[in-house]
Amino acid sequence: MRKEAAEMPRRKSIASIDAKISDLQKKAAAAKERYERLCRELLQLQHERELAMGQEILSAMKKSGKSYREIMTFLGSP
Numbered sequence: 001m002r003k004e005a006a007e008m009p010r011r012k013s014i015a016s017i018d019a020k021i022s023d024l025q026k027k028a029a030a031a032k033e034r035y036e037r038l039c040r041e042l043l044q045l046q047h048e049r050e051l052a053m054g055q056e057i058l059s060a061m062k063k064s065g066k067s068y069r070e071i072m073t074f075l076g077s078p
Contacts, residue, residue, distance in 0.1 A: 061071055072078075
């Protein structure tokens with residue numbers, strides 16, 4: 001039986017490394033696109049919420065019988 005020198009880890013070929021790099025680049029690009037799409041959707045929903053809240057405030061103001069100036073004074077706005 002022959003004693004082998006300390007075993008060296010197998011080296012990966014440049015082609016296999018390049019393939020993994022390419023695969024990870026594609027996955028990262030897909031993740032980035034998904035992230036950007038979700039961010040756009042989030043901004044749209046936040047905008048919709050602000051509009052709904054504005055409508056709710058306007059409706060409450062109309063029902064209160066208070067004037068715009070009275071409400072702004074109450075809120076502490078000049």
